[in-house]
Amino acid sequence: MEKIFAQQFDALLEKYCELLVGESDDLTKEKVKAWAMYSHIAKSMPALINHWSAMYPEARGEMKQIIQEIKQLNEQHRKSTQK
Template structure:
């Protein structure tokens, strides 16, 4: 992959993280990247995700924690930015 494309994808991930969570930093960006990759794999190739979960149960638990963290941050962001009635 060329450097320009890498930079452009990094910018896309930064913006996605900001829109999803309301803030962007390197740690959150890495978490969102892992979450997006795992989510895509689990939906497009469920047997592969199942195999990985069975092979690495401790990683599966960490991924569940990461997903919960991202969901909580997203809900908080949406709550804080919803139109007030």
């Protein structure tokens, strides 16, 4: 991947995080990236997610926590922007 593209893609991810949860620090960006990838795989290849979840139940639990955290942050962000 070219450096310029990587920077431009990072800018896209940063803006997405800001719009989704209201913050875009590095940890939040990594969580959103994992959530987005997991969500895409779950929709396009659910059998792969089932296999992965069976092989790595601890990771599945962590992914569930990330999903819940992003959902909560998104709800809080939407409420704060509606005022």
